[in-house]
Amino acid sequence: MQVLETDTPILDATSSFRRMWKDKSNSATVFMDVRSNSQIHSDWSACMVQKSRDTNIGFRKLTIQADFSHLPFKDEAFYHVNFDPPQLIHLGKTSIYYKQYGALEADTWRFTLKQAAKELWRVLAVNGTLNVKWSDRDISDDDVLRLFPVEPLYGQEGAHGTSSKTSWFSFVKLASNGDRESSSKVKV
Numbered sequence: 001m002q003v004l005e006t007d008t009p010i011l012d013a014t015s016s017f018r019r020m021w022k023d024k025s026n027s028a029t030v031f032m033d034v035r036s037n038s039q040i041h042s043d044w045s046a047c048m049v050q051k052s053r054d055t056n057i058g059f060r061k062l063t064i065q066a067d068f069s070h071l072p073f074k075d076e077a078f079y080h081v082n083f084d085p086p087q088l089i090h091l092g093k094t095s096i097y098y099k100q101y102g103a104l105e106a107d108t109w110r111f112t113l114k115q116a117a118k119e120l121w122r123v124l125a126v127n128g129t130l131n132v133k134w135s136d137r138d139i140s141d142d143d144v145l146r147l148f149p150v151e152p153l154y155g156q157e158g159a160h161g162t163s164s165k166t167s168w169f170s171f172v173k174l175a176s177n178g179d180r181e182s183s184s185k186v187k188v
Contacts, residue, residue: 011081014083015032076128081120145169
């Protein structure tokens with residue numbers, strides 16, 4: 001795999017339709033997704049048609065097409081990384097949710113997310129932040145957080161009035177927190 005150099009400080013490793021972004025064209029961000037621009041545009045159009053909206057409004061091209069579990073960037077390339085991966089296992093491939101976000105495979109989700117956590121941590125610079133968004137409908141927050149090399153510094157667990165909730169977790173890559181044990185022992 002070719003290793004890419006970048007001086008862009010932010011990586012959105014799962015940008016898809018950029019729903020969470022206020023500035024969907026932020027020039028300080030590498031917008032990445034595993035799907036090609038043509039596939040994302042096709043999925044975007046299908047979603048907009050189903051919602052009776054103009055299919056050409058709001059679509060933005062990716063900066064790069066790549067897999068979050070095999071990032072093509074050098075070590076410590078980014079100061080801020082955003083990770084909002086597919087979070088569901090039980091989805092039909094023709095559903096709107098699948099077209100918007102994709103899905104994980106029931107037999108490989110743990111390996112896929114562990115590899116992603118390893119790669120995201122590798123490209124995160126020392127003193128950088130990694131934000132992870134997760135919905136626990138199919139896989140619990142705790143099961144996902146165990147896959148990361150350190151505990152999150154903080155997080156927000158939210159509820160939507162259903163049995164599942166969407167949560168945010170923020171990790172900071174301090175020079176002293178190379179593993180889960182040392183992350184909670186920062187000296188002041």
